Amino acid sequence: MRTKTISGVNVPAALKEVGRVMGDDALVLRAHHSGEGADVVVTTADEVFRFGSLLRNSVPRRKPGRRPCVIALVGPTGSGKTTTVAKLGLSEDAFGWGRVGLISLDTYKIGALEQIQTYADVGGMPLELVRDPNEVPGVMSRYANCDTILIDTPGRTPRATAMERGWRDTLRAFEPDETHLVVSAGVRLHVAESARSDYSDLSLTHSLLTKLDEIPDEAGVAQVADQLGLPANWITDGQLVPDDLHEAPDRLMAAAFRGAVMDTRLELYG
Ligand SMILES: Nc1nc2c(ncn2[C@@H]2O[C@H](COP(=O)(O)OP(=O)(O)O)[C@@H](O)[C@H]2O)c(=O)[nH]1
Ligand SMILES: [Mg+2]
Helix, strand or coil, X not given: CCCEEEEECCHHHHHHHHHHHHHHHEEEEEEEEXXXXXXXXXXXXXXXXXXXXXXXXXXXXXXXXXXXXXXXEECCCCCCHHHHHHHHHHCCCCCCCCCEEEEECCCCCCCHHXXXXXXXXXXXXXXXXXXXXXXXXXXXXXXXXXXXXXXXXXXXXXXXXHHHHHHHHHHHXXXXXXXXXXXXXXXXXHHHHHHHHHCHHHCCCXXXXXCHHHCCCCXXXXXXXXXXXXXXXXXXXXXXXXXXXXXXXXXXXXXXXXXXXXXXXXXXXX
């Protein structure tokens, strides 16, 4: 969510300036005074609405006539894709209410199969490792009775373009209904931006921010979500599978506000 900081010699003066510059639309989030003067952080109702709509504006892309909903997670190595696939498959609030089939395209990372196999065993979910687009129709027919198919993928492998092309082609052959870009919430904005462009050829539909527990304040999280510019259904905030998975829009909206108003009470009443 975009905010603006307006300064004055003191808080009343800064607020007056807010009124002059922004009129009645201003929503004051934070007033901060120091030895040199005061800063007021403001946004507008339109901006709050824009950010809220971005997060929730998820268009269902369900392919007609296909029963299982196919959901793929893509993103940098270590961002939390495999753990999040497990959370989504096991959480009753996500897809754990129904039959879930797991697919891994990660034939590159050492230990990747063991990691996802462990979660598959815990949840009694079938798991298939798929290496080639030609295998896709067979897997889809074996998984025809699933409600949801979750696809785990490797991170980007920049030096191995043939491999990279391999798993990306396999993913495309699944024609996912949703492709979530998984990014650690603590990344800098330009890193989020480059993650988005690294995976833009895969028809991204959502962002999925992980590791919210690792950052000291959640203000930056809302900015990362905004930078990614995609709707968000889920966030994760810990390593507990599946408990540390939550719905994203309210959490990210709260993060935007909490970030902007943080410290206010300390400064006004402290
Ligand atoms: N603190 C924290 N760690 C997480 C979270 N999600 C995943 N991780 C950890 O991040 C590491 C990499 O996760 P992994 O799922 O293997 O990432 P991948 O390479 O994208 O598949 C593992 O140690 C996970 O336990 C989270 O929400 N919070
Ligand atoms: Mg993985």
